[in-house]
Amino acid sequence: MAEHDSDHGYLLDNRQSQAGIRFGALAELFDPVTFRHVDTIGLGPGMRCWEVGAGGPSVPLGLADRVGPTGAVVATDIDVSWTAPVAGGTIEVLTHDVAADPPPPGAFDLVHARLVLVHVADRAEALRRMVRALRPGGWLLLEDADPALQPLLCPDESGPDERLANRLRSGFRTLMAARGADLAYGRTLPRVLREAGLVDVQADAYFPITSPACAVLEDATVRQIRARLVTEGLATDEEIDRHLANVASGRLDLATAPMISAWGRRP
Numbered sequence: 729m730a731e732h733d734s735d736h737g738y739l740l741d742n743r744q745s746q747a748g749i750r751f752g753a754l755a756e757l758f759d760p761v762t763f764r765h766v767d768t769i770g771l772g773p774g775m776r777c778w779e780v781g782a783g784g785p786s787v788p789l790g791l792a793d794r795v796g797p798t799g800a801v802v803a804t805d806i807d808v809s810w811t812a813p814v815a816g817g818t819i820e821v822l823t824h825d826v827a828a829d830p831p832p833p834g835a836f837d838l839v840h841a842r843l844v845l846v847h848v849a850d851r852a853e854a855l856r857r858m859v860r861a862l863r864p865g866g867w868l869l870l871e872d873a874d875p876a877l878q879p880l881l882c883p884d885e886s887g888p889d890e891r892l893a894n895r896l897r898s899g900f901r902t903l904m905a906a907r908g909a910d911l912a913y914g915r916t917l918p919r920v921l922r923e924a925g926l927v928d929v930q931a932d933a934y935f936p937i938t939s940p941a942c943a944v945l946e947d948a949t950v951r952q953i954r955a956r957l958v959t960e961g962l963a964t965d966e967e968i969d970r971h972l973a974n975v976a977s978g979r980l981d982l983a984t985a986p987m988i989s990a991w992g993r994r995p
Contacts, residue, residue: 751784926992
């Protein structure tokens with residue numbers, strides 16, 4: 729899940745040191761959800777998977793465990809800095825832009841993207857390419873956030889610390905939207921899968937709150953976007969320092985945007 733940071737690029741650049749911390753927190757929060765769906769779909773030995781916008785290594789490794797030595801996992805991203813170390817054996821790592829490059833060769837039993845398409849400007853073209861990569865009977869599993877559905881970092885806005893947290897989260901959303909992120913994309917996933925011609929479409933949502941990983945994720949995210957928040961006049965350095973101290977105190981009940989998972993099968 730990467731695009732080089734610029735005025736129009738991906739805000740959370742994989743090349744920043746906090747990216748690895750974010751990937752670890754995201755894995756702790758969302759890997760159990762992802763692999764619950766992968767196991768329901770029935771991924772097993774000998775199957776081929778395409779992990780789109782892999783970001784960190786946890787999902788490719790989990791897929792590789794399931795397909796075994798006779799299967800294959802192709803993990804792609806614009807920036808493979810954090811995935812490249814797990815390449816080898818079952819896992820192939822490729823530098824790839826899902827909206828611009830042809831899909832990796834061969835048909836796939838599972839194509840999966842988590843927290844990717846919300847950030848891709850031409851997400852409709854990316855979706856078409858992923859569907860084309862499926863073999864008949866293959867499954868597409870998309871998982872994306874919907875910050876507009878639940879926009880607050882602290883849903884229980886009970887005091888000034890929580891209000892500050894929510895104002896900084898609003899600034900984060902402002903920066904994302906300015907780079908083409910669709911903050912209401914997650915809720916559209918069941919419809920877009922049906923419109924893409926997939927069948928047996930189902931979906932659910934997961935909304936973590938007050939997990940230690942939420943605090944780790946928030947700290948790393950704010951540190952990554954700090955300069956942007958200040959430059960755009962969305963927060964001051966003093967406010968950011970105060971917020972980071974509040975997060976470190978453990979007194980805030982922090983949440984993430986809901987992650988909506990939708991899956992469908994190519995006829």
